[in-house]
Amino acid sequence: MxxxxxxxxxxxxxxxxxxxxxxxxxxxxxxxxxxxxxxxxxxxxxxxxxxxxxxxxxxxxxxxxxxxxxxxxxxxxxxxxxxxxxxxxxxxxxxxxxxxxxxxxxxxxxxxxxxxxxxxxxxxxxxxxxxxxxxxxxxxxxxxxxxxxxxxxxxxxxxxxxxxxxxxxxxVKSAQPDLKGLRHLEKRPVVLTVGRLDPQKDQDTLIRAFGILAPRFSDWDLKIIGEGELRPALEKTVAELHMKERVFLPGLTSDIDREYAAASLFVIPSRYESFGLATAEAMSYGLPAIGFSDCPGTNEVIENGVNGLLVGSGERTEALAQAMETLMSSEQSRTEMGQRAAESHSDLxxxxxxxxxxxxxxxxxxx
Missing domain, CATH: 3.40.50.2000 (Glycogen Phosphorylase B;)
Known part of the structure; x- marks a missing residue:
């Protein structure tokens, strides 16, 4: 044809x-x-x-x-x-x-x-x-x-x-075999999110949730991959929370697979998604994912308690911080959910x- x-x-x-x-x-x-x-x-x-x-x-x-x-x-x-x-x-x-x-x-x-x-x-x-x-x-x-x-x-x-x-x-692409084990070589564990810097994606809530946890989890960093209109506002939030050394907004990347492979936890703070492609791709690399239960798309990709966590959206920042704390504090939970996450979307x-x-x-x- x-x-x-x-x-x-x-x-x-x-x-x-x-x-x-x-x-x-x-x-x-x-x-x-x-x-x-x-x-x-x-x-x-x-x-x-x-x-x-x-x-x-x-x-x-x-x-x-x-x-x-x-x-x-x-x-x-x-x-x-x-x-x-x-x-x-x-x-x-x-x-x-x-x-x-x-x-x-x-x-x-x-x-x-x-x-x-x-x-x-x-x-x-x-x-x-x-x-x-x-x-x-x-x-x-x-x-x-x-x-x-x-x-x-x-x-x-x-x-x-x-x-x-x-x-x-x-x-949903399969994980690249040559990148397996990369996260174990990282000196500091990373919370990763990927998406356009846009109100729909709500990275501001993620930054503030990480800010709540940062003092307790002093060895963790947050990386936000993407570009968009909200960059100045997000950078302002990072500065206000005094987290320039912990929260990174490197922009776009042509090697997103390496970012998935190196991270320890994926968070998708979006208010709505059609599918959550970045989430599914991250999960293929054995990353457990956290998102909001009322977010279309996200709530189809993440199965609560199986390959990640879905949280209520009443008080978004506090709810997200609590879920992140659950997985950031337990390598065993991350590993078990990550193993199930890697198999979640093999039919795609x-x-x-x-x-x-x-x-x-x-x-x-x-x-």
Missing amino acids: KILFIIKTMVHGTGGAERVLAEISGGLCAKGHDVSLLTFDPPGEEPFYPLHDGVRRIDLGVGDARKKSGFGVTLTRIGTLRKTVLQEKPDAVVAFMHSSFIPAAFALIGSGIPVIGSEHIVPEHYQSRKIEFFLFVLSSFFLKKITVVSEKVRESYPSFLQRKMAVVPNP RPDRIVDLWEELIKRVRPS
């Missing part, structure tokens, strides 16, 4: 959706499909996540892919998308995230080319974004399918959207998820 993926940016996109797209497009290419990837990035810039050598890139350079798109830019993208995709003549288009599947759906009205929209967020995202949700709903009439990452996420959408949705989980290996995508694309393409 000739498959065209679309996403807003792969140069500035550093999250889970971009990582999944790189994995799936490469997997389909390895299976012999003709795979292209279209973005709005300027031509010639390197993507943050490496792509399979066989994936052909089409970078349109329309608008600034780092910014939210205004009405004029969106209209220009719709026109450029239609012209480019009609020239490419793919069997199917797979557009990742609403920033690409909304314009793709409108661009290809009447073209006969099926469009699959791949949604990677939950309805909570749209609560303060009514216009975005209206456009999502409107575009859904022109999409063949909309993928979501779990049945629980599908059920959280209105019933008329559920009927068009298919569940395709995110792939990348080759299986690539097969699910292949089957879905075959179903929607014209016969």
